[in-house]
Amino acid sequence: MNQAIIPADVLVYGFVAQTFKPEDANNYFMLLLRTPPSQHFLQYYGIRYHQGVWYITLNANLVQGTSPGVPFHATPLLDYSNRATQGTVVPQRRWTPADEFDVRRHVEDADLQLPIYFVNSNGSIGFPLPDILRGCDGNLRNANGFASLGGRSTTRVRINWPGYRYWKRQIATRDDTSARNPITLARFMKHVGISVDNFLRECTAHGHVATDPRWQIGGHGGITQAEVKVIGAIHVSAGSWMPIIQLTRYVI
Secondary structure: OOOOOOHHHHHOOEHHHHHHOHHHHHHHHHHHOOOOOOOOHHHHOOEEEEOOEEEEOOOHHHOOOOOOOOOOOOOOEEEEEHHHOOOOEOOOOOOOOOOHHHHHHHHHOOOOOOOEEOEEOOOOEOEEHHHHHOOOOOOEOOOOOEOOOOOOOEEEEEEOOOOOOOEEEEEEOEOOOOOOOEOEHHHHHHHHHHHHHHHHHHHHHOOOOOOOHHHOEOOOOOEOHHHEEEEEEEEEEOOEEEEEEEEOOOOO
């Protein structure tokens, strides 16, 4: 019998926890939600689980994470459960600036946006990387809506794949119209997909060897583009997003 999922399981089965590990996921949610030091975000914001999703139900008016032009929902969506998916989520160490002043300015005092998830019209989470690169985003839910990216004109996609050096790529977050509107969710997904693909290609082309062989990219038995799904992205600093990456197989 499957064990019932409770609100606290967002720190176990949620994609943020699977990416950053439970302890740091808690730290991240505290920062993201501006939780008072004497409180715990689970209780303070009334996290509720329903059909594979964790929502915020209390004090929602205090939640950061809405860019101009992006509607705010009364029960903001915090995370999805990975239990309905197959494959290992790629663990990554959360990126933070090296300088303490920059940490305060760009992380602790920044208006971090809620994580963005790429959801199929059928309710499934994430898209295979090859499909994203081919432009197969017709089934992306809210594809033409503005992506809530924090209002900046550019941002960086940062990847901290286990066993490899930090990698980053700058992307534009406003379109080319005279209004300079925020890019659409479909465009953001394409940017993230291209970033992940560029990272994989660079590791393969340069023959980089992972310090942890389980996470080797390319080569004999290594992880390939075809085995990668992009689930979404996490806003880790005012100008940085980290992709949520899942494999189509399990890494033990």
